[in-house]
Amino acid sequence: MSEPRKFAHRAINDTLLTRESWKIFQIMAEFTEGFEQLSQxxxxxxxxxxxxTQPGHPHYQLAEDIARALSDAGFAIVSGGGPGVMEAVNKGASAGKSPSIGLNIILPHEQVANTYQDISLNxxxxxxxxxxxxxxxxxYVxxxxxxxxxxxxxxxxxxxxxxKTRRIPVILVHSPFWQGLLEWLKNTLVPEGMINAEDLELFKLLDNVQDVVDAIFNHYEYHGVGPQADDRGILL
Incomplete structure (x- = not known):
């Protein structure tokens, strides 16, 4: 009978430990800059x-139009700061009346910051x-x-x-794309008891620009703008 397999524990390299510890300051710097820039x-x-998503694709134009409409309605627009839909979002926002913000992620491939950002964080x-x-x-759109x-x-x-965060509108745009996910949630996760049927009300499926804008304003007319006082201790 063979011996049971065991993971070989190795001594911690002090140099590696020091390098890992310094990452804490890098992480703190990201939070600090983000809070300072975005809290205002x-x-x-x-x-x-x-x-x-490439320029000329219907989703690109839809993203640009939604961002422009929300920017003109008084919302600062935040995207991931990269290409594709993110670029379309910042492009639409930069043509509107409110700030265009990009939160870029540093990756070995794919992500290159777009040029339509008033505030760009890496x-x-x-x-x-x-x-x-x-x-x-x-x-969230x-x-x-x-x-x-x-x-x-x-x-x-x-x-x-x-x-852990307050109830905000979560809007999925272009219902044909999302319909399969909705059916899976409804027909698999709900019957299995993994989510409640009421959880499906946490988001909406919408298809056009004005409906997205109206859904956000309607949400706050019904729910109010901020969290209740006794909720603030647990919210992000």
Whole structure:
């Protein structure tokens, strides 16, 4: 009978430990700069979508039009700062009346900051960047995208569901793209008891620019603008 396999523990290299400890200051710097830059810019809407969507694609134009309309309505616009839908978002916002903000992530490939940003912040860490998307957002607007877009969607729905951030509008744009996801949530996760049927009310599927703008304003007419006083201790 063979011996059970065991993981070989190695001594911690002091040089590596020191290098890892210094990353704490890098992370702190990202949070500090983000808080200082974004805390003065309210209200804002965070808009997401694929980095691979090309100019001329209907989703690119839709993102640009939504960002322009929300910017003209008084919302600062926050995107991931890169190409594709993110570029379209910043382009539309920069043509509007409110600030255009990009939260760029430093990657070995794909992500290059677009040129339509009034405020551009660079992040090495996804988790600090994600906090900035959520903390100051009055709404989330999510266009078709890949893993990164789905990650942002899951993040905000989890935070709202668990009461870690206030209830804000979460709008999925272009319902044909999202319909399959909605059916899976409704027909698999709800019957399995993994989410409640009421959780499907945490987001809306919409298709045109004015409906997105109206949904955000209607939400705040019904729910009010800010969190309740006894909620503030647990909110991001």
């Amino acid at each position: 810019i309210k209200p804002s809407v965070s808009i997401f979508g694929s980095s691979r 992040f090495r860490h996804f988790f600090s960047r994600k906090v900035m998307f959520v903390k100051y957002a009055s709404a 999510i266009l078709p995208g890949g893993f990164g877009t789905l990650d942002e969607l899951a993040e905000i729905l989890t935070l709202i569901q668990t009461g």
